[in-house]
Amino acid sequence: MSAADIELSNVHKSYYKDRLEIPVLHGLNLKIGPGDFVAMMGPSGSGKSTLLHLIGGLDSPSDGSIRVGDALLERMTERALTAWRSRHVGFIFQMYHLVPVLTAAQNVELPLLLFRMPASERRRRVETALSVVGLADRADHRPNQLSGGQEQRVAIARAIVTDPEVILADEPTGDLDARMSEEILNLLNLLNSEFGKTILMVTHDPRAASHARRIIHLDKGVLERTEENPVRQPMAGARAAS
Amino acid sequence: MTLSYVLMQNLRRNPLRSVLTTVAFALPMAVFVAAISLVVGLIQIGQSAAKELRLAVHHKTTITNSLPEGTRRKIEGLDPQGRRLRAVCGMRWFGGRVPNTQNTLTSLASDVDTFCEVHQDAGLTPDEEQAWLRERTACVVGRIPAEKHGWKVGDRVTLESTVPPYLSLEFRVIKIMTEASRANYFYFRRDYLVESMNQVGIEDSRCNIFWVKCRTPEDLRTLQRDIDAEFANTPDETKSEDENAFGANFVQALGDIPSLMQAMAVVVVIVVALVAANTMMMSVRERARELAVFKAIGFHSRRIFAIVIGESMMLALIGALLGVVPTAALLTMFPVRRLGFVPLASLEVSPIAVVGSIGIALLVGLLAGFWPAYQALRLRTVDALRYLA
Ligand SMILES: Nc1ncnc2c1ncn2[C@@H]1O[C@H](COP(=O)(O)OP(=O)(O)OP(=O)(O)O)[C@@H](O)[C@H]1O
Ligand SMILES: [Mg+2]
Numbered sequence: 001m002s003a004a005d006i007e008l009s010n011v012h013k014s015y016y017k018d019r020l021e022i023p024v025l026h027g028l029n030l031k032i033g034p035g036d037f038v039a040m041m042g043p044s045g046s047g048k049s050t051l052l053h054l055i056g057g058l059d060s061p062s063d064g065s066i067r068v069g070d071a072l073l074e075r076m077t078e079r080a081l082t083a084w085r086s087r088h089v090g091f092i093f094q095m096y097h098l099v100p101v102l103t104a105a106q107n108v109e110l111p112l113l114l115f116r117m118p119a120s121e122r123r124r125r126v127e128t129a130l131s132v133v134g135l136a137d138r139a140d141h142r143p144n145q146l147s148g149g150q151e152q153r154v155a156i157a158r159a160i161v162t163d164p165e166v167i168l169a170d171e172p173t174g175d176l177d178a179r180m181s182e183e184i185l186n187l188l189n190l191l192n193s194e195f196g197k198t199i200l201m202v203t204h205d206p207r208a209a210s211h212a213r214r215i216i217h218l219d220k221g222v223l224e225r226t227e228e229n230p231v232r233q234p235m236a237g238a239r240a241a242s
Numbered sequence: 243m244t245l246s247y248v249l250m251q252n253l254r255r256n257p258l259r260s261v262l263t264t265v266a267f268a269l270p271m272a273v274f275v276a277a278i279s280l281v282v283g284l285i286q287i288g289q290s291a292a293k294e295l296r297l298a299v300h301h302k303t304t305i306t307n308s309l310p311e312g313t314r315r316k317i318e319g320l321d322p323q324g325r326r327l328r329a330v331c332g333m334r335w336f337g338g339r340v341p342n343t344q345n346t347l348t349s350l351a352s353d354v355d356t357f358c359e360v361h362q363d364a365g366l367t368p369d370e371e372q373a374w375l376r377e378r379t380a381c382v383v384g385r386i387p388a389e390k391h392g393w394k395v396g397d398r399v400t401l402e403s404t405v406p407p408y409l410s411l412e413f414r415v416i417k418i419m420t421e422a423s424r425a426n427y428f429y430f431r432r433d434y435l436v437e438s439m440n441q442v443g444i445e446d447s448r449c450n451i452f453w454v455k456c457r458t459p460e461d462l463r464t465l466q467r468d469i470d471a472e473f474a475n476t477p478d479e480t481k482s483e484d485e486n487a488f489g490a491n492f493v494q495a496l497g498d499i500p501s502l503m504q505a506m507a508v509v510v511v512i513v514v515a516l517v518a519a520n521t522m523m524m525s526v527r528e529r530a531r532e533l534a535v536f537k538a539i540g541f542h543s544r545r546i547f548a549i550v551i552g553e554s555m556m557l558a559l560i561g562a563l564l565g566v567v568p569t570a571a572l573l574t575m576f577p578v579r580r581l582g583f584v585p586l587a588s589l590e591v592s593p594i595a596v597v598g599s600i601g602i603a604l605l606v607g608l609l610a611g612f613w614p615a616y617q618a619l620r621l622r623t624v625d626a627l628r629y630l631a
Contacts, residue, residue, distance in 0.1 A: 049628060058538060059624045079542060086540020093627065097535040101251040109243050111539045122243075158539070170627075 003034035003196045004069030004088065004165035006055060011064035013050055013221075024050050026221040027064070034165075037192040037199045039212035039229075046218045048202045049170055055200065056089045056168050057081035069165060086114050090159030090167045090197075094174040096151040098143040098158075105130065105139040108157045115162070129157040132195075133187055149180030156187060160197070167191060169201040173208050185211040249552050253560075255525070260557065263521040267561020267606070270510045271599045272569040277503055278595035279573060294363055294485065295462050297454040299469055302479035308334070308448035309478050314353070317454060320468050326461035331360040332449035334432060338401030338411070340391055346404050347387055351432040360455045363421045364429070373416040374431075381413035381430040388418045401428070409438055454482070511606055518610035522554045526614040533618050534626035543619045550615035551608065558607025562600045570596055 013025040024047040032038050042048050053059045054066060057073050066073040071084055098107045108126045117125075130136050133153040143151055152172060159167060169188065173181035189211055191197045201212065209215045210229060217224040253260040299317065301307035314330045321327050331353045338349040358364070358371050364382055366374060374380045383393060393399055393415050402410045413430055436447050454469070456462040466482040473480040526533070533546055541549075570591040 050624075053624045053627075056538065058627075082537070082540055082542045085538070091535070091538040093535065093538075095531070097532050099248070099251075099532060101254045102248065106243050106248075106251075110248070110536075113243070113245055113248075114540055162540075 003198050005034040005036075006030070006032040006166065006198065006200070007067045008051075008055070009065050011051075011054065011066060012062045013047070013054060013059075014062050024221055025054075025061075028221070028223060030216070030223060032198060032200060035192065035196045035198055036214060037189070037212045038201070039209035039215045040200060040202045040218060041204065041206070041209055041215060042218035042224075047221050048218055051218065052168050052170050052200065052202055055166075056091055057085050086111060087162060088164050088166060090156075090162070090164040092152070092156055092159050092167065092169040092172045094171040096143070096148075096155040098151055098154055100143050103140050103142055104135060104146065104154045104157075107143070107154055108161050111158060111162050125161050125163075126157075129161040130154075132160065132190070133157045147180070149176055149183055152176065152180075152184055153187065156184070156191075160191065160195075165198060167197050167199045169199065171202055171204065173203065173205060178207075181205070181208060245549070246552070246556075249549065249556050252525075252553055253556065259521055259524075263518055263557050264561040264564060266514055266517040267558055267603055268565035270514055271562045271565030271603055273510075273565075274507065274599040274602065275566050275569045275591065275595045276573065277507075278598050279592045281503060282592040282594055295456040295459060296360065296485040297456065297462060297466055297469070297482045298485055299452040299454055299480050299482045300450065302481045306335075306450070308450050309452065309480065311447040311449060313449070313473075313478065313480070314452055316472065317452060317469055320465070320472060326457055326465055328455040328457055329356040329359040330455070331356040331453045332432065333451050333453065334435065334449050335405070336401065336411075336430070336435065337404040338428065339404055341400055341402055341410070347401065347428045348426055349401060349428040349430070351435040352429050354431050354433055356455075357429065360453045361424070361429070364417070364419050364424050365421055366417055370417045377414060377416065378431060378434050378437075379411075379413050380416045381428060382417040382419060383415055383429075384419045384425040384427045386425045387428060388415070393418070407439065407442055407444055409435075409442070411435070411438060511602060515606045515610045518554060518557060518607060519613060521557070522550060522611050522614035523617070525553070526550055526618050530621060530626045533621055534623045537621070537623040538627070543621075546621070547615045547619040550618045551611040554611025554614070555604055555607035558603045558610070559600070562603030565603075566596055566599050 008028055008030040011025055011028040011030075012023070015022040015024060028051070040048050040051070050059070054061050054073075055068060057068075057076070061074060064074075069088065071088070073081065076084065098104075099110070102110075105126050108129050109122060112122050112125060127136065127139075130139055133156050135150060135153050135157065138146060138150060138154075143154070146154065152175075156172075167188070172188070173184050176184065185208055188199055188201065192199050192213075199212075201208070203209050213229055214226060215229055216226045299309075299313070301309055311332060314332050317330050318327070333353070334351045336349040336351050337346050339346045352361075354375065358366050358374065366382070370382075374382065381399070383399075387393070391399070395415050395418060397415045398412055399415060400410060400412045402408065411430075411434070419425065419427065432447075432449075439446055454465060456465055462484060466484065469482045470480055533549075536546060536549075537543065573591045
């Protein structure tokens, strides 16, 4: 599937609490090219998650426009956004939120329930997604039989099983130790370089950010600076193997 | 994998809670099936009793003593406007038997004009009624003698009387009665009998019994009293008996039982609904973020709503089946024939009870799931996701 680019122009977002306006994003402009891998850093409360939710169509901006590929999000109804999201965006969160009573394979299959698809095609897709994240042999395990890193890999498989162009990750390694984080970051790298996914990843960890091609810094609702990653770490094996 | 599979699996999240909620559904539903079956059974008895509100008026000494034909007029005279009684029908034993056989049939010569009205359980159709009124030799035969002698509608049959003057009469079958209570009887027209006796020089139009069809159980009681009072201290003293004393009284008593049951049922349904709603609310609250992730994956709010409602109804359905199936099976294997001192035609599982109980359970499941489902529908993905960890 062809990669999608992302473009935000003059995006404002305020929350209202008891009729009190809490401005979070102030006229934000951002371009992310197709197939790019961008890390977003910034202090807590700077609006990183808010921005991610706007790009994924989970929330709508107070002002400004957001385009993801061909989709102009601010023009779409909630219903249309939901349908669009199921095809074009994969979300990954800090907490994996797998359904505890379903197996890894069944968790990965969940998003496919939204599509008319023969069972064989479904099975093929689930198998592919699980093998991409290296868990083909754990398909029948339940979440409580998996490590945190494995759970996050199942969550990633769930995010990519519909083959979306864009992956939005909110602190995907926030809950993992260094070794497991490394596994997840290598996996994101693989999805970016081999499968051409456009990735936007929020992180607090500079080491995690160093896996991205580009790092943007958000502070108090504005983009403070953008840096090309000078020391992008070489992929730890996935690329060499292919 | 289907969505309903996911719903089923969700019930395993907290097995104890699911089991308890299921039991909360199962127990009342078990009682419901039995109770609704009972009410349905009682209503049926009551209806048949109400339909056949009949007094049997016979001679005070014994039923073999006869009463004058004019007794009918006198009984009718007690209620000329017909406010309490609908019809009176005189009958005379014939004591007939099929030639060359031993057993006598319960054969009765009946008044022509009121037979159909008083014996609605004979089940004559309008056409058959016409035939009864038209044909002097018409007879109406119960299923059992008809089968025994191979009689069909249209056949000519002969009975010989076993009492003086030992008449032999020929009849034409116009109806086979299938109703269980009439399956043994043989009815024919009394005018035919009276004329046939006249032909052999006997003048006797007396009857052994007068059936009095009443309008209400209350009328039945007052008429019973009034009729016996009317003939007291005459040569033809009468004794009036209620054909189905229990059945008739029951129609009245029935007035109160279902309303009490209804009140109890409503309370039970509300309690079960609260239990189920509580379960679903806790379940939704615990899973708020998981449901938010469902939305992030692309599940529309309405689909989330349906998932929660579906789960609630699944609980209800499983509970209802657990309650209804064993109860229905038990009642089928061991039908209750009497309830304390009250005899029942039969207390069997009524399909209405089974369908009704499961329907009630599903309705409760729907109601119980509604508010939690609405909460899930309104769940703001962004907020639910933000306050995680
Ligand atoms: N529903 C809401 N109502 C009011 N204020 C909100 C709401 N949601 C978010 N905010 C505020 O918006 C700001 C940005 O929140 P956001 O979650 O985007 O920050 P963040 O950069 O992701 O922080 P963190 O690194 O802690 O995850 C915060 O100050 C937060 O308090
Ligand atoms: Mg955040």
